[in-house]
Amino acid sequence: MATITTDDDDLWFRRALDVFEGARYPLHPVGSKLLHFMLDGPEGCDATISASRFEIRYGRNASRHRYLLHPAPAVVSELFRLADAPPAASVRARIGPGMVPWPFDARWLWMDATSTTVSIRIRDATGRTGHPAVDEPLPEAITPPAPRFVDLTSPLRCPHCTRPARRYRQLQDGWLVCPACHRSFAQALE
Ligand SMILES: [Zn+2]
Numbered sequence: 001m002a003t004i005t006t007d008d009d010d011l012w013f014r015r016a017l018d019v020f021e022g023a024r025y026p027l028h029p030v031g032s033k034l035l036h037f038m039l040d041g042p043e044g045c046d047a048t049i050s051a052s053r054f055e056i057r058y059g060r061n062a063s064r065h066r067y068l069l070h071p072a073p074a075v076v077s078e079l080f081r082l083a084d085a086p087p088a089a090s091v092r093a094r095i096g097p098g099m100v101p102w103p104f105d106a107r108w109l110w111m112d113a114t115s116t117t118v119s120i121r122i123r124d125a126t127g128r129t130g131h132p133a134v135d136e137p138l139p140e141a142i143t144p145p146a147p148r149f150v151d152l153t154s155p156l157r158c159p160h161c162t163r164p165a166r167r168y169r170q171l172q173d174g175w176l177v178c179p180a181c182h183r184s185f186a187q188a189l190e
Helices: 005-019 029-040 071-081
Strands: 043-050 054-058 064-067 090-095 108-111 118-126 147-158 164-170
Touching: 005 071, 005 118, 029 043, 029 054, 029 071, 029 118, 071 090, 071 108, 071 118
Parallel strands: none
Antiparallel strands: 043 054, 043 118, 054 064, 090 108, 108 118, 147 164
C-alpha cells in the first residue's frame, strides 16, 4: 500500500481546487460514504478542505472530524454535479432530495474556494423554498452545543474501565462519557 505523504495531500487539495475550474473526479465508495455523512442529518455540517486537512463539523456533534484528503476532489465534484453548477469559485444551490447512493433530503449548499481553503456549508432545506442568493456569504458556522453533565445520586461504574464516577458528560444521543477513559456508553438513567 502506498504511503500517504503531505505531498499527496497537497495534490488532493489542488485537485479539489481544480474542480471549481471544471475538472471532475468520479465518486468512489469512500467519497460517497463521506457525502452521506455530510448530507444525511437535518442539522447540517461545515467542512473545511486545505492542503493539510479535511475537517467536518456536524451539527449534531461538538467534535471536529478529520478525514484523509484523497476523497476531497470526488466529494467536491459530486456536490457540483448535484448543484448542477457551472465552474466558479463560489457555489450557492439547493440540492436534493437525491441519492449518493444513500437518499438525502433537500439541502442548501454553499461552497467557496480560495487558493488555500475550500469551505463547504450544508443546511437543511426541507420545507423551505428558493435557494441561497448567488452573492450570499457563507452562513454562520455551526456552534457546537454546550457540554451537558449529569450528576448521579450514587456512583456508576464505567463499563469500559470500571472506574466509578458520579458526574458524567452526556452526549446529544443520551450516552454518557466516562471522565476517566473518555469512552461512551448507553445507560438508562432513572
Ligand atoms: Zn471509563
